[in-house]
Amino acid sequence: MTLRVLLVEDDRGLRVTLRDAMTVEGYKVYTAASLQEGMMLLSNVKPDGGDADEAGVDLILLDLGLPDGSGEAVLAAVRRRHSIPVVVISARQEDGLKIGLLDQGADDYLVKPFSIGELLARMRVALRHRGTYLKAAVTLYESEGLTIDLVGRQVSHNNVPIHLTPTEFQLLARLARSAGQVVTHRQLLNDVWGAEFVEHTHYLRLYMAQLRGKLEVDPADPQRLLTELGVGYRLIDAAR
Amino acid sequence: MIWLDPKVDLANLALVLILGSAFATLWLPAWISVAGSAVSVFVFNWMFVSPRGHLNVEVHQDTLLLISLLLVTWIIAALMAVQRATSDQAGAHARQAEQLRDFGETLRDSPDPLVHAELLRQALSALTSGDVKLLVVKGETPQGDEGENALLLGRPGADQLEGLWHCVRSAKPLGHGTGRYSALPDWYFPMRGREATLGAALVGRAITSPNIEGSMQAGLRSQAQALCDQFGLAMERALTARAAARARDLAQTQNVRNAMLAAISHDYRTPLATIMGAASSLAEQGPRLDDEQRERLARTIMEESTQLSRLTDNMLQLARLYAPGMRLGLDWESAEEVVGAILRRVRRHDPDRRVRAILEPGLPLARCDALLLSQMLDNLVDNALKYSASLLPVEIAVRRQEGNIVFSVSDRGMGVHPDWRERIFEAFQRGVAAQAPDALPADARAAQRGAGVGLTVCRAIARAHGGELSYRPREGGGSTFEFRLPEVEPPRVAREAAREGVP
Numbered sequence: 242m243t244l245r246v247l248l249v250e251d252d253r254g255l256r257v258t259l260r261d262a263m264t265v266e267g268y269k270v271y272t273a274a275s276l277q278e279g280m281m282l283l284s285n286v287k288p289d290g291g292d293a294d295e296a297g298v299d300l301i302l303l304d305l306g307l308p309d310g311s312g313e314a315v316l317a318a319v320r321r322r323h324s325i326p327v328v329v330i331s332a333r334q335e336d337g338l339k340i341g342l343l344d345q346g347a348d349d350y351l352v353k354p355f356s357i358g359e360l361l362a363r364m365r366v367a368l369r370h371r372g373t374y375l376k377a378a379v380t381l382y383e384s385e386g387l388t389i390d391l392v393g394r395q396v397s398h399n400n401v402p403i404h405l406t407p408t409e410f411q412l413l414a415r416l417a418r419s420a421g422q423v424v425t426h427r428q429l430l431n432d433v434w435g436a437e438f439v440e441h442t443h444y445l446r447l448y449m450a451q452l453r454g455k456l457e458v459d460p461a462d463p464q465r466l467l468t469e470l471g472v473g474y475r476l477i478d479a480a481r
Numbered sequence: 482m483i484w485l486d487p488k489v490d491l492a493n494l495a496l497v498l499i500l501g502s503a504f505a506t507l508w509l510p511a512w513i514s515v516a517g518s519a520v521s522v523f524v525f526n527w528m529f530v531s532p533r534g535h536l537n538v539e540v541h542q543d544t545l546l547l548i549s550l551l552l553v554t555w556i557i558a559a560l561m562a563v564q565r566a567t568s569d570q571a572g573a574h575a576r577q578a579e580q581l582r583d584f585g586e587t588l589r590d591s592p593d594p595l596v597h598a599e600l601l602r603q604a605l606s607a608l609t610s611g612d613v614k615l616l617v618v619k620g621e622t623p624q625g626d627e628g629e630n631a632l633l634l635g636r637p638g639a640d641q642l643e644g645l646w647h648c649v650r651s652a653k654p655l656g657h658g659t660g661r662y663s664a665l666p667d668w669y670f671p672m673r674g675r676e677a678t679l680g681a682a683l684v685g686r687a688i689t690s691p692n693i694e695g696s697m698q699a700g701l702r703s704q705a706q707a708l709c710d711q712f713g714l715a716m717e718r719a720l721t722a723r724a725a726a727r728a729r730d731l732a733q734t735q736n737v738r739n740a741m742l743a744a745i746s747h748d749y750r751t752p753l754a755t756i757m758g759a760a761s762s763l764a765e766q767g768p769r770l771d772d773e774q775r776e777r778l779a780r781t782i783m784e785e786s787t788q789l790s791r792l793t794d795n796m797l798q799l800a801r802l803y804a805p806g807m808r809l810g811l812d813w814e815s816a817e818e819v820v821g822a823i824l825r826r827v828r829r830h831d832p833d834r835r836v837r838a839i840l841e842p843g844l845p846l847a848r849c850d851a852l853l854l855s856q857m858l859d860n861l862v863d864n865a866l867k868y869s870a871s872l873l874p875v876e877i878a879v880r881r882q883e884g885n886i887v888f889s890v891s892d893r894g895m896g897v898h899p900d901w902r903e904r905i906f907e908a909f910q911r912g913v914a915a916q917a918p919d920a921l922p923a924d925a926r927a928a929q930r931g932a933g934v935g936l937t938v939c940r941a942i943a944r945a946h947g948g949e950l951s952y953r954p955r956e957g958g959g960s961t962f963e964f965r966l967p968e969v970e971p972p973r974v975a976r977e978a979a980r981e982g983v984p
Contacts, residue, residue, distance in 0.1 A: 336810065336852060354790050356783070443813035443971055446846055450815055461817050461824070461838045468822040470851040471810065 244368065245269045245286070245297065249279035249315060250304040250330070255353075259302070262357045271298065276310045279303075280318060298325060300368055302360075303347075305331035313342070320346040326367035330355070336471035340425050343472070348422060366421040366478050382417040384479045387456065387465065389417045396456075403455055408433065412448050413456075413476075416466070421478030423469045449474065482529070491529060491543070495550055498525055502554040511562030518554030522547055577704045580604060584708060588715035592722075595619065595632065601712050602634050605682055605705055612685030616645040617672070617716065631680075641683055644669050648681035654706055658698055668702065670709040674717030682709050737803045741796055741934075748792055748934075752785040759785075787830075791863065795938045798856060802941040809853065809945055813846040813971055816879045816886060823858050823877065833872065836862060841880040848969040849946055854888075857942045857950070860935040861890035861962050869894030869959065885948070885965040893959040902952050906940045939964075 246268045250256045253274070260270045271286060273279035286297030301319060305312040316327055326348040331338075339350045348367040351360060382389040386399045391414050396403045405413065411433045416424055426445055430438045438444060449468075453460040467475045482497055498521060506514040526536055530543050538544045584604055588594050598617050605613040614635035637645060644662075648655055648669040655661045656668035672680040684705060759778040767775065801807060820838045827836050847854075858877065865875040869892040876891045897905060936950075939962070943950035948966040955961045 354786065441972075443846055446813055446815040446818070450817060453817075461821055461840050463821045463825075467825065468818040470819065470822050470855050471812075 243267065243269045244299045245271065246300050246302060246364075247271045247273065247279065247282055247286075247298040248302045249273045249276070249307065249312065250302070251275060251307050252304075259357075259360070262361075266361060274308075276307045276312065276315060279307075279315055283315075283319070300364060301325060301327045302364075303327055303329050305329060305333060313345070316342065316345055316347055326370070328360075328363055328367055330360075339472050340427065343423060343425050344427065350423075369478065370419070370421055382420055382476075382479050384420075384465070384477060389413060391417060398456070405452075405455065409448060409452055409455075412445075413452055416474060416476035417479075420476045423473050423475045425473040427473075429473065445474075486529065492546070494529055495525070495546055498522070498550060499553055499557075503557050506554075506558045506561040511558055511565075514558035514561070515555055518558060519551060522551045522554070525550070573700075577608075580608070581704075581707055581711060585711050585715075588711065591715075592719065594712060594715040594719050597715075598632060598634055598712075601682070601708060604708055605684060608704055608708070609684050609701055614641060614645070614683040614685075615680065616642070616649065616682075617680035617712075618649065618678075635683075637683060641667065645681040645683055649678050652678040654702070658702065668705070670702075670706050672709045672713030672716065674713045677717060679713050679716040679720070680709075733803055737800060741800070745796075749789065752789045752792075755785045756782050756789075791860075792934075794856065795860065795934050798853070799934055799938050799941060802938070802945055807945070809850040811848055811850055814849050814851045814854070816840065816844050816847055816888070819847075819851055819855055819858070820877055820879060823855055823862060826859065827862055827866075831866060835866065835872065836875045836877065839876060839878040844879060844881065844886065845968060846971045847886050847966055848971075849966060853942045853945070857939045857964065858888060858890065860939050864935060865890055865892035865894065865960070865962075868892065881968070882965075884968050886968055888964040888966065889961050891955055891959060891961040893955075893957075896954050896958065896960050897952060905952065906936050906950070 244267075246263055248256060248259055248263070248270055250259065250272070251274050256272055256274065260272055263270050271282050273282050283298070283301075301315070303312045303315055312329065312331075316329070319325065319327055327346070328349045328351065329342050329347045330351045330353060332353045342350055348370065349363045351363060380390075380392050382391070388395075388397050388400075390396070394410060394414075396405055396410065396413065412429065415429060415432050426442055427439050429445055430441060434441065434444060449466065450460065453463055453466055456465055457463045465477050467477065469475055482494055485494065485497065502514065502518040502521060505517055509517065523536065526538070526547055527534065530547065531539055538547065584600065587597055587600060591597055595617060598615055602613045602615055612635070614637040615633070616637070617632040617634075619630050619632055633642075644655065644665065644667070648671050651661075652671045652673055653659070653661055654668065654670050656665045657663050659668070668684040670682045670684065671678045672682065682705070759781045762770075763775060763778050763782075770778075817840055820840065824836060824838055828834070862875060862877065869875065873893040876889075878887075878889045878891070880887050880889075940950045943964050943966075946966055948964060950962060950964045953961050953963065
């Protein structure tokens with residue numbers, strides 16, 4: 242099945258380049274140059290013979306600075322009706338903005354300029370994550386010898402059990418449920434420690450260091466538990 | 482006295498009377514003591530001087546005694562009254578001096594005296610117990626459009642406002658006893674600085690009523706004027722300080738802008754030219770090139786655009802760091818994480834894994850802006866990779882030393898010429914290097930080229946954190962750039978949490 246992508250980007254050069262690159266990769270690309278056009282396409286493109294409420298695209302690539310308003314409006318509108326993945330592309334890179342968008346339901350965030358390879362990889366992760374999300378909640382994470390059994394609360398590496406404290410496990414489980422995606426500091430602190438801890442970043446630093454000590458070969462050069470500086474953490478995607 | 486009567490004679494009884502009235506004058510007002518002593522002399526006459534029970538006096542000697550008694554008690558009362566008035570006045574002067582000093586200190590401690598205008602109003606009001614209205618000029622004494630630039634306290638009427646402005650312009654007090662506009666119902670005091678008058682105070686009718694003595698009025702007036710002048714001076718000082726800060730900011734903005742223009746004109750042209758060349762070659766000769774040539778051109782475009790992108794980031798960061806009122810996004814960061822994120826990013830253009838990290842175990846959390854710190858280390862690592870021969874290692878090390886967390890990036894490159902060890906951090910030096918490249922030693926030229934504003938940004942980041950970035954030659958050849966970040970005690974809860982986490 243051909244995956245359909247809605248690209249909302251006002252810069253003509255970048256729009257054409259991205260469209261061509263994605264078409265080469267086998268996506269069907271709808272392009273929009275403005276917020277209005279994007280919203281119109283979103284409501285008009287329907288899957289063949291599908292449900293009228295279902296979105297006609299599988300993924301949205303969204304630029305933030307559009308001539309007729311901010312892409313954040315599209316994000317809000319999409320999130321009200323659909324659960325399709327949204328990857329934001331923007332020239333703005335203040336981390337406050339990134340965190341805000343991720344918290345509002347964006348799946349990922351790419352700062353311009355970026356390479357096509359990176360964009361395609363992020364798109365694949367976003368699609369895969371949504372797929373598993375729609376089917377069932379993640380119960381088992383497996384990647385490069387690391388197994389996390391979220392139901393049985395067991396963690397092992399190459400079948401050797403790893404002992405984690407309850408808090409360490411909760412933190413790892415939260416990351417595993419969103420494997421491949423950035424989980425913001427705020428989300429992690431809120432989900433693992435509770436709402437009153439959302440400002441206590443130092444808790445996260447200490448527990449991440451402990452987790453890395455147990456799960457990484459070289460904690461100073463992590464391969465699984467990746468840091469998104471100023472934003473949050475990302476556990477590498479299971480299927481890679 | 483009645484009890485003493487049978488025991489002592491008349492003269493000694495009289496002494497007791499004098500003692501009593503002397504004590505009375507210590508506490509009672511003068512006129513009561515005078516009247517009281519007269520009454521007590523009559524009572525004394527009635528009760529003790531023979532014939533008792535009459536005001537008549539038998540012996541002439543006793544008349545003299547009574548008159549003396551009366552006069553002595555009156556003199557005591559009068560002396561006491563004078564003494565009391567003098568000490569009251571001294572007390573008032575001391576209070577006024579103290580008021581001036583307190584007010585002066587309050588003003589000195591405040592960067593903006595304008596917020597203390599209400600305090601001046603209260604002080605004047607307490608001093609004169611009259612109605613006080615203020616006009617304070619917020620900027621330099623304005624020409625023409627006056628209303629815009631003034632702060633009014635106490636809602637003066639139209640006439641009063643006119644008077645206040647006149648007072649500001651003439652810089653002289655107006656009103657009764659000042660020799661200017663004596664017929665005015667109120668007093669007007671200018672707030673005089675050294676060079677300009679920055680406001681005026683109106684003091685209402687209460688104290689100008691004629692039943693207060695002229696000398697006292699003059700005293701109050703000079704105290705009120707002193708308070709106003711103190712405020713005027715403080716206002717002037719604040720305005721001067723603000724103007725100086727503005728000028729400094731402007732000069733700095735101008736410097737940064739110049740550095741950027743210099744950098745754009747030089748640093749942007751080179752990669753742009755390369756990109757233009759490669760891209761036009763691809764567009765025009767595409768079919769005639771073989772696959773390998775095409776790929777090489779495309780890679781060139783990629784690399785040069787990465788460079789341009791880094792340059793743009795640095796340029797923007799520099800503008801942000803030098804902007805007045807810049808604030809860091811400080812948080813508790815782990816050095817290990819920041820270095821780990823950098824390693825991961827560097828791997829993309831360092832497939833041979835030349836970059837290595839050496840972290841001292843047990844490092845404390847660092848209080849810093851993670852994005853800025855990573856931008857600094859990124860720049861330093863990028864420079865190190867660029868200016869040392871391929872396959873030579875580049876090290877990122879983090880250690881604790883003398884209350885600092887020290888981040889260092891070292892290479893085995895050619896190092897920096899001694900003449901350039903400070904100047905490589907200055908963006909303006911780019912201009913010199915660009916103008917006369919041949920006059921510089923080759924290594925300095927190399928260190929300059931491409932480093933661009935990178936090291937300037939790194940140093941600005943270091944200083945924004947209250948730390949310092951410095952260069953030192955490395956033993957055995959090469960360069961080390963060291964960032965010393967002062968250690969801050971992390972919150973206590975963190976330690977408890979860490980203990981709880983250990984199984």
